[in-house]
Amino acid sequence: MIRSFALPLADPLATARGAVDRREGFLFQRDGGLGEATPLPGWTESLRACERALGDAERADDWPDALDACEDAPAARHAVSLAGLDASARDADESLADALADGDPADAVPVNATVGDASVEETVAAAERAADEGFGTVKLKVGAREVSADVERVQAVRDATDLAVRADANGAWTREQAHDACYALGHVGVEYVEQPLPAHDLAGHADLRGSVDVALDESLTEYPVADVLTAADAVVLKPMALGGVDRARDAALAAREAGVEPVVTTTVDAAVARTAAVHLAASVPDVGACGxxxxxxxxxxxAADPAPVADGRVRVPDGPGHGVDVASGGLPGGTTDA
Ligand SMILES: [Mg+2]
Structure with missing residues (x-):
């Protein structure tokens, strides 16, 4: 069964293809398993292409054929592979994290707070709130103002809190700006700088390493994981964009093998996919703070959030499957018979 939904965002989300104000997608249900496809322009196929692939998957005779139907549609494949993993985990009466992990998964995953572009004072105030809420790591969005102003913001947060700080430029800088920024941010003591240069510039990113650790995110939309691992100290893995938690887990293990730190995050997905990403992160041994x-x-x-954030951590649901219970029938913003 396929059901559509549309969820308004609290604030518009800036993406490579412009701002979005709601997240639209589909739930895919088969053999008692439930998966979510929430495409995001610039990261996955379009909503229409996703719906077509899910329709083909629904008509497929078995799970392998259903997955094959989504080969060119990562969000659709995410839904189908998650539904399959959820169904078999429920059958085995184990959590999705248990089903994914080689040994015992973590029972909680540390997560980072995110602070958008803001003045020095507002940035510090937001970071102090995050510290008060129990977060150990904060990600500051940078790249919207002068490099010197961003460095000042990061320095102020380092001075005012004990938080580990990450800076995410979303590809905003030129090579010259990135060089200056990474040198200065290395001195300030950030954990890493995320996507300082545009997605295509792997060589430029490789050159920046040394003055500071470099994490790559958007570059995964342009290059295979194996290529990105050659140019980064950390990779930001979005299961929806990679085609499923199974593929994201393969990428996380490949990253570890290459000495690159995997960070699991979402494309601002709904409860089913977000919680599945929590299970995935818990299956990666000693995973650091995730998005x-x-x-x-x-x-x-x-649905009600089965894995709410508390004290800068998310507890992993320990019931069978991913543990998200969505009521039957119509979904918010959805049409029946999608
Ligand atoms: Mg990012």
Whole structure:
């Protein structure tokens, strides 16, 4: 069964293809398993292409054929592979994290707070709130103002809190700006700088390493994981964009093998995919702070959050499957018979 939904965002989300104000997608149900496809322009196929692929998957005779139907549609493949993993985990009466992990998964995953572009004072105030809420790591969005102003913001947060600080430029800088920024931010003591240069510039990113650790995110939309691992100290893995939690887990293990730190995050997905990403992160041994505190970006959701953030961590649901119970029938903003 395929059901559509549309969830308004609390605030518009800036993406490579412009601002979006709601997240639209589909739930895919088969053999008692439930998966979510929430495409995001610039990262996955379009909403229409996703719906077509899910329709083909629904008509497929078995799980392998259903997955094959989504080969060119990562968000659709995410839904189908998650539904399959959820169905078999429920059959085995184990959590999705248990089903994914080689040994025992973590029972909680540390997560980072996110602070958008703001003045020095507002940035420090937001970071202090995050520290008060129990977060150990904060990600500051940079790149919207002069490099010197961003460095000042980061320095001020380092001075005012004990938080580990990450800076995410979303590809905003030129090579010259990135060189100056990474040198200065290395001195300030950031954990890493995320996507300082545009997605295509792998060589430029490789050159920046040394003055500071470099994390790559958007570059995964342009290059295979193996290529990105040659140019980064950390990779930001979005299961929806990679075609499923199974593929994201393969990428995380390949990253570890290459000495690159995997960070699991979402494309601001709804409860089913977000919680699946929590299970995935828990299955990666000793995973660092992940970008999974994203429920707050949605104004409404598909279900009660089974993995809310508390004290800068997310507890992994330990019931069978991913543990998200979505009521039967119509979904918020959805049409029946999608
Ligand atoms: Mg990023």
């Amino acid at each position: 999974l505190a994203t429920a707050r970006f949605l104004e409404t959701d598909l």
